[in-house]
Amino acid sequence: MLVEKNVAVECAEKLCASVANGLEGKQVSGYNAVKNAVKTAMEDGLMRILTPKQSMDILRQVKVAQNEKRPYVVVFVGVNGVGKSTSLSKVCFWLKSQKLKVLLAACDTFRSGAVEQLKTHAARLEVPVFEKGYNKDAASIAMDAVKYAGQNGFDVVLVDTAGRMQDNEPLMRALSKLVNLNNPDLVQALKETAYGQGPPRLIDGIMLTKFDTIDDKVGAAVSMTYVTGQPVLLVGVGQTYTDLKKLNAKNIVKLLLR
Amino acid sequence: MVLAELGGRIAQAMRSMTSKTVIDEEAVDNMLKEISSALLSSDVNVKLVSSLRKNVKNRINLEDLATGLNRRRMIQQAVFEELCEMLNPGKKPYQPKKGKPNVIMFVGLQGSGKTTSCTKYALHYQRKSWKTCLVCSDTFRAGAFDQLKQNATKARIPFYGSYTERDPVKIARDGVEMFKKEGQEIIIVDTSGRHKQEASLFEEMQQIAAAVEPDDIVFVLDSSIGQAAHDQATAFKEAVSVGSVIMTKLDGHAKGGGALSAVAATSSPIVFIGTGEHFDDFETFEVRSFVSRLLGLGDVGGLMNA
Ligand SMILES: Nc1nc2c(ncn2[C@@H]2O[C@H](COP(=O)(O)OP(=O)(O)OP(=O)(O)O)[C@@H](O)[C@H]2O)c(=O)[nH]1
Ligand SMILES: Nc1nc2c(ncn2[C@@H]2O[C@H](COP(=O)(O)OP(=O)(O)OP(=O)(O)O)[C@@H](O)[C@H]2O)c(=O)[nH]1
Ligand SMILES: [Mg+2]
Ligand SMILES: [Mg+2]
Numbered sequence: 001m002l003v004e005k006n007v008a009v010e011c012a013e014k015l016c017a018s019v020a021n022g023l024e025g026k027q028v029s030g031y032n033a034v035k036n037a038v039k040t041a042m043e044d045g046l047m048r049i050l051t052p053k054q055s056m057d058i059l060r061q062v063k064v065a066q067n068e069k070r071p072y073v074v075v076f077v078g079v080n081g082v083g084k085s086t087s088l089s090k091v092c093f094w095l096k097s098q099k100l101k102v103l104l105a106a107c108d109t110f111r112s113g114a115v116e117q118l119k120t121h122a123a124r125l126e127v128p129v130f131e132k133g134y135n136k137d138a139a140s141i142a143m144d145a146v147k148y149a150g151q152n153g154f155d156v157v158l159v160d161t162a163g164r165m166q167d168n169e170p171l172m173r174a175l176s177k178l179v180n181l182n183n184p185d186l187v188q189a190l191k192e193t194a195y196g197q198g199p200p201r202l203i204d205g206i207m208l209t210k211f212d213t214i215d216d217k218v219g220a221a222v223s224m225t226y227v228t229g230q231p232v233l234l235v236g237v238g239q240t241y242t243d244l245k246k247l248n249a250k251n252i253v254k255l256l257l258r
Numbered sequence: 259m260v261l262a263e264l265g266g267r268i269a270q271a272m273r274s275m276t277s278k279t280v281i282d283e284e285a286v287d288n289m290l291k292e293i294s295s296a297l298l299s300s301d302v303n304v305k306l307v308s309s310l311r312k313n314v315k316n317r318i319n320l321e322d323l324a325t326g327l328n329r330r331r332m333i334q335q336a337v338f339e340e341l342c343e344m345l346n347p348g349k350k351p352y353q354p355k356k357g358k359p360n361v362i363m364f365v366g367l368q369g370s371g372k373t374t375s376c377t378k379y380a381l382h383y384q385r386k387s388w389k390t391c392l393v394c395s396d397t398f399r400a401g402a403f404d405q406l407k408q409n410a411t412k413a414r415i416p417f418y419g420s421y422t423e424r425d426p427v428k429i430a431r432d433g434v435e436m437f438k439k440e441g442q443e444i445i446i447v448d449t450s451g452r453h454k455q456e457a458s459l460f461e462e463m464q465q466i467a468a469a470v471e472p473d474d475i476v477f478v479l480d481s482s483i484g485q486a487a488h489d490q491a492t493a494f495k496e497a498v499s500v501g502s503v504i505m506t507k508l509d510g511h512a513k514g515g516g517a518l519s520a521v522a523a524t525s526s527p528i529v530f531i532g533t534g535e536h537f538d539d540f541e542t543f544e545v546r547s548f549v550s551r552l553l554g555l556g557d558v559g560g561l562m563n564a
Contacts (some may be wrong), residue, residue, distance in 0.1 A: 006485040009299040079510060080535065081369030085400075111535070112412070113405025120400035163511045163535075183407065212367060213453035214486040239368070239398070 005256055011226045015045050043253050049226050050249035058233070059098060061185060063153055071103070071149040073157045075142070075179060078190030080163030083209035085114070085234055087190055088158045089121035091234070093241035096125060100155040105145035106131035107138040108162040109180065118160055125241070131158075138162065139178040146182055159184065188233070191224055203228065208235035214244070216255045221247065241246030259483075261514040264446035265552040267296035272337060272553075276330045286318060286333075289290040293337065301484045303519035306344060314340045314516065316531045334555075345518065347525040351502045352474035354388070359438045361445045361470050363430075364476035365463055367490055368451030371506035373402070375478050375532055376410040376448045378505070380538040382530070383444050384415060390444040393433030394419035395426040395466055398450040406448055413537055416442070424463060426450065431469040447472065454493035467498050477524055481505045481517040482530075500524050506532035509539065 002012040019041040026037065058072075065072035074091070076084040088104070095102050104122050107128055108114035115131050122129040130145035142159050149157045160180065164171035179187060189203035206224055214220075221232055232247040271292035278285050290311050293537050297307045317336035354360035362379070373396070380390040392410050394417065396402035403419040410417035414541045418433035437445045447470055452459035455486040467475065479491065494500055503524055505517055508531050521528055528543040 003298060004304055004485055006301075009295075079482070080507060081371060083369060089400075107379065111405070112408035113401040113403075115401075116404035117399070117401025124400075165507070168509070210453070212455055213367065215455070215489065217484070217486045220484065 002222075004221055005219040006214070006217040006218070006223070007256070008011060008223035008227070011223045012219075014226075015042070015049075015222075016201060021046055025178060030152065039257060040256060046253045047249055049222055050247070050252060052219070060208065062100060064228050065185060066155060069150075069253060071146060071154045071157045072186075073146055073159065074188055075089060075159040075161060075182070075184045076188050076190060077203065078166055082163070082190040084108075084163065084190050085117055085121070086239065087188075087207055087209055087234075087236050087244075088160050088238070089118075089125060090124050090186075090236065090241050090244040092121070092127060092158055094244060095156050095158075096127065101153060102127050102156045102158060103145060103149045103152075103154040104129045105142055105157055106158040107145075108160050109134050109136045109138050109140050109141065109164040114160070114162070115184050120243070137197050139181045142178050142182050149169060182234035189228075189230070191220065203230055205231050205233040207234045207236065208232055211219075211235045212237045218252050218255050220254070222256045244254075260510075260519075261300065261552055262363045264300040264515060265554055266297055267299075268293050268552075269554045271296065272330075272334055275333050277342045281329055284544065286315065289333070300515035301487075301519070302334045302515035303485070303488045303522070306519050306522055310340050310344060312445065313343070321423060332411045332552075338549060338553065338555075341552070342545050345521055345549065346529065347521075347527050349490075349525065350528060351529045354444055354473070356388070356443065359434075359442060359445055360474070361434055361447065361472045363447040363449065363467060363470060363475045363498075364477060364478055365449055365473035365494060366451065366502070367453055367480070367483070370451065370478045370480040370483075371532055371545050372451065372478045372536065373405050373409065373448050375476075375504050375506060375530070375540075376406070376412055376446050377415070378537050380410075380415045380444065380446055380475070381413045382540060382542075384413070385525070388444050389442045390446065391416040391418070391437045393417070393430060393437070393445065393447045395430035395433070395447055396450040397424050397426045397429065401517075402448075402450070409537075416440075422530065427469050430466045454490055454497075460493070460561075462496045462497055475499055476502045476504055476529070477526065478504045478506060479520055480518050481508050481514045482510050483520070484516045487516035487520035488523050492521040495524045495526070500526050502526055502529040504528070504530045504532065505543070509533045514539060529562045 003009055022041050062072045076088045078084050092102050104118055106115045106118045119129050129146055132141050146157050187203045187204050191206055191208050226230055233244045235247050237245055239241045271289045275289050294307050294311050314336045364376050365486050366372050376392055380392055384390045394403045394406040407417055409515050420429055421435050434445050449469055475498050477494055503521055505528050531543050533539040
């Protein structure tokens, strides 16, 4: 049942095994009592996975960066088409509503229309974009953007990057370069909720996208945190700027065990 | 590549049969159990897996197996045929006709690869000396027209779109109209990404389809989509008459089985697969040679090349 809702098979098996372990030796009589005991144990197991070990308060971290007189830098990474650029603009909308000064850095210099896409969002959100067109080295554009932001009193830089498959070595190397050169505060990995994929590298937090397209097949939230050990910070639930939510672990568990 | 792991596990399960001295029902069951679990781990729909399991078993005649004659081939054949069956809608894809306009509309979930595949599709036919062109009726996504325009310019394909018109139905109608007058042969209409949970988006898709009366509707599906694939594909199929499927991002390393299930749901043939972001990363699809490659049997058909 968990698998049908997109929890990865290995993860579901481990979860069941741990529930079975916990229940072994316990005295319960009657079918209903057993059923309830299993359900409670399952809920506990899922909640444990979904609740982040350390909390990640972006606004507080921004304050820390402000005190150090430098911009807070977030890099958005993920496979092609997961929703990096859209999510970046949603986060921008939210940060702006917190009265922060945000700069967007157009570091997807590969995909057609990527720069114009970001400029369109920026115009609607009334924030500036730092861009150098196409086919340039993304890492150095990011570096220049951060420098520019520092000099011009920006609180946050949101860096858009080109989509890439994890096993595409040259592209992953280019991404490592961008991350290493710029030492961002947060590397936000974008994951589509519908998808059952392997662990991404070098990330600090996960954002699940297109949560609105999957009905109750919310298992990816579980598998993803389980595999990466990283918290799901935010969830994308639609195509407009306000469609951004915090992960509600209780709801996920309820949907999974329904 | 997507599905490589699945292929490896199925092949392994089949190999384990050859090393066995006695092939009885239990041995076959064990192999099928392993194959089923491989399919499930790669997100193939649960119902499809159980029917595949039943069908393979029906195909394998245990008495023939007992005599040891060609056991390996017989089992391989049964699994192979059933996997093909899963991907075979029993229906031929639309064949564009020369010398007249063929309107092809692209639909699919957000970010599945429609705009990219549109260009690849146009280029594929252009290279076979068809007169092809692109219409951008995506007025929703930021930068959508720029994306199509830049792609089309790179590939030297005529395009139509607008920065100011907000009505995708009007753009689609006008663009198709204009290109028909010009005598274009393959007129491709790119549309916005959409999903079944938002009814208004599906209505818009139906309106565009009604306006341009496409000869074929291509459903573009990201191969890394998981268990949600089946329901989405079914919904698209119910809303418009999907006739072909393009499966994208086969160069990724996601599990891929969800996409295979979705194909079964649309009961439409896969016509092309996308294997990268570049225009040349595009192959014509042929079920038997795909399954044979999947199982590491080599490219039997030799038909994979575009
Ligand atoms: N329904 C829904 N659609 C979304 C969501 N997030 C993004 N999208 C859509 O997904 C599509 C792709 O989004 P982008 O932001 O361009 O994705 P990307 O990861 O930047 O893509 P590339 O840069 O090409 O790799 C767009 O059509 C978005 O509108 C979401 O939470 N829900
Ligand atoms: N690696 C890889 N990337 C692909 C493939 N096909 C498309 N892409 C990438 O996937 C991302 C999304 O592709 P688009 O063509 O913009 O998708 P779309 O369906 O038009 O997206 P929306 O219009 O927002 O719904 C882009 O970054 C493409 O370069 C493929 O076969 N392999
Ligand atoms: Mg992007
Ligand atoms: Mg598009």
